[in-house]
Amino acid sequence: xxxxxxxxxxxxxxxxxxxxxxxxxxxxxxxxxxxxxxxxxxxxxxxxxxxxxxxxxxxxxxxxxxxxxxxxxxxxxxxxxxxxxxxxxxxxxxxxxxxxxxxxxxxxxxxxxxxxxxxxxxxxxxxxxxxxxxxxxxxxxxxxxxxxxxxxxxxxxxxxxxxxxxxxxxxxxxxxxxxxxxxxxxxxxxxxxxxxxxxxxxxxxxxxxxxxxxxxxxxxxxxxxxxxxxxxxxxxxxxxxxxxxxxxxxxxxxxxxxxxxxxxxxxxxxxxxxxxxxxxxxxxxxxxxxxxxxxxxxxxxxxxxxxxxxxxxxxxxxxxxxxxxxxxxxxxxxxxxxxxxxxxxxxxxxxxxxxxxxxxxxxxxxxxxxxxxxxxxxxxxxxxxxxxxxxxxxxxxxxxxxxxxxxxxxxxxxx
Numbered sequence: 001x002x003x004x005x006x007x008x009x010x011x012x013x014x015x016x017x018x019x020x021x022x023x024x025x026x027x028x029x030x031x032x033x034x035x036x037x038x039x040x041x042x043x044x045x046x047x048x049x050x051x052x053x054x055x056x057x058x059x060x061x062x063x064x065x066x067x068x069x070x071x072x073x074x075x076x077x078x079x080x081x082x083x084x085x086x087x088x089x090x091x092x093x094x095x096x097x098x099x100x101x102x103x104x105x106x107x108x109x110x111x112x113x114x115x116x117x118x119x120x121x122x123x124x125x126x127x128x129x130x131x132x133x134x135x136x137x138x139x140x141x142x143x144x145x146x147x148x149x150x151x152x153x154x155x156x157x158x159x160x161x162x163x164x165x166x167x168x169x170x171x172x173x174x175x176x177x178x179x180x181x182x183x184x185x186x187x188x189x190x191x192x193x194x195x196x197x198x199x200x201x202x203x204x205x206x207x208x209x210x211x212x213x214x215x216x217x218x219x220x221x222x223x224x225x226x227x228x229x230x231x232x233x234x235x236x237x238x239x240x241x242x243x244x245x246x247x248x249x250x251x252x253x254x255x256x257x258x259x260x261x262x263x264x265x266x267x268x269x270x271x272x273x274x275x276x277x278x279x280x281x282x283x284x285x286x287x288x289x290x291x292x293x294x295x296x297x298x299x300x301x302x303x304x305x306x307x308x309x310x311x312x313x314x315x316x317x318x319x320x321x322x323x324x325x326x327x328x329x330x331x332x333x334x335x336x337x338x339x340x341x342x343x344x345x346x347x348x349x350x351x352x353x354x355x356x357x358x359x360x361x362x363x364x365x366x367x368x369x370x371x372x373x374x375x376x377x378x379x380x381x382x383x384x385x386x387x388x389x390x391x392x393x394x395x396x397x398x399x400x401x402x403x404x405x406x407x408x409x410x411x412x413x414x415x
Contacts, residue, residue, distance in 0.1 A: 065269075067218050071230045074271050075172045076202040077147045080222040081156050081179075081193070081263060083164035085139040144221035144228075144264030145169065145193065146273065147203040148303060152195035155303055156263030157278055157294070158184040161191050169195060172228055183306035187314075189278055190299055191263075192306040204265065206300040207272035210251070211235045219255040219291070221264030221277055231256045233289070235274075240292060241374060249378065250292035251275040257291040266293050275299070301382075315385045316409035318349020321373045324361055332361070333397050339363040340376040354404035356393065363399065364392035380406065 141164075145156030154169060161167055167179045177195045184191040195201070211217065213235050220230045233255030240250040253266060257277050266275040275293025305312045321340040329337040339361040345351040356362075362370055365379045366389050383389060385408040393402050 065216060065232075067230065067232055067269075070218060070267065070269065070271055071220070074204055074218075074265075074267055075220065075228060075230075077204040078220045078228055078265060079145050079147070079154060079169040079171055080227065081143045081145045081154075081160055082168050082170065083141045083143075083161055084166045085141055085163060142222055142260050143262040144260070144277070146220075146265045147195075147201045148205070149203050150200040152197060152201055153182070153303075153307060154179060154193040154195060155265075155276065155299065156191050156193060157276060158186055158189045158191040160263045161193070162186075167193060169193070183310040183312075185302050185306065185312045187312070188294060188298055188302050190276065190294060190302040190306070192303055204267075204271065204273050206296040206303075207268055207270075207274045210238065210295060210297060211268055211274050213237060216269050217253050217255055217266050217274060218269075219253065219257050219261065219264065219266045219277055221257060221261030223258040223260045226260070236290070249295060249298065250278070251295045253291045253293060254289040255291065256287040256289065258287050272296070273299075313385060314381045314409045315383045315387065315406035316350065317376075317380050317404065317406060318346035318351040319356060319362075320344045320346070321362070321376060323372045332359075332394070334361060334394055338372070339370050339394065340373040350404050350407045354391070354402050356391075356402065356404075357395075359395075361394040362391050363394050366390055367392075385409075 141160065143156060143160035145154045145160070147153065148155050161181050161184065164181070167181060168176050169179050170176045177197055179193040179195050182192040182194050215235045216232065217235055218230055218232045220228055223229050233253055235251060236254050237252040240252045251266070251274060253275070255266065257264075257280055261277045264277045265273045266277060268274050274296050276299050277291065278294050279292040280287055281290040281292075302312055319340075320343045322343055324334065324337050324339045324341050326337040328341065329335070342351070342356055342358055342360045342362065344358055345356050362376055364370055365376070365383075368379065370376050370379060383406055385406055388403060388405045391402045391404060392399055
């Protein structure tokens, strides 16, 4: 969820035309006032430079929990992120939402898989509407982020800093620093910033294990530009696919998160970051208790890659694929409606070199079953380019093994 403000007030009320609103710094001059409905992109016990741990890490279940000690520990590591937006990108679309490339067509995947056709969640997003003329007014956006190292690396959401002309962070004590964008990954909506200062920063760590449904979590962010605010709730679901990106696998929480919380952390009771606040489902424009976080296991890998090289390099198989429906499975003699059916192999791709053809169904990668097209994308993305893998492929009524050496995803491949 991302809160946008301008230096001049905006009269009127934005449209409520969408069920899901992806709020981005790249566009709307005033998403803060937005009551536009929809999936709105939201704009570890904090460790000091000495990586101190929580006093109550082994305290176990608590009746009538208080999160005061937890918040006191982690809050110094959480920051507000303010960006100046390029004027030419600060145009609103006809729905009053940020006009940016959300890559909703990621299901037509040219590299690692994806479903052909529109996402089942497209009805929540709506069409782009008629763009308004760009504004020359100074536009700012406000989100949240958190330090992950003592030397000043900050993690936030990509849509918070996308198209930003300048970025600054504000700490819980009011201290501000300029920040530079080290790198971003639109496929997972993760971005890494760097603050250069002659000091060490309190930082937090990503959780090593994912929470369970029902576990307590605390979300901290910068809702509506008010400053750091904490909300608590539980994990509602794991591995949610909301149809927004190829690598969806969101953590769903019911801790209230609102516009401006984008990029902020969600903590477990031990003070570890289990997710990055990224999106909500809302018919009203505010939190209704259905929030989505980029999970820590995804964010950790992406953050490390960006810190190392400024970008994320993914393996590439080179196929356009679709889910296997029950009708498709029955028609080709496949016992179970699972796997990813090749619609078309990409020219000069590893898939072509390995002899994959349209109509082949990839049912496993290195022995791990593939549930659907998105599962293939996520499986391949977790492997290093240049790695030889074994694919189990259903072809002409039989399953055969195919060895293929994965390539590096081209820059222009759809995610």
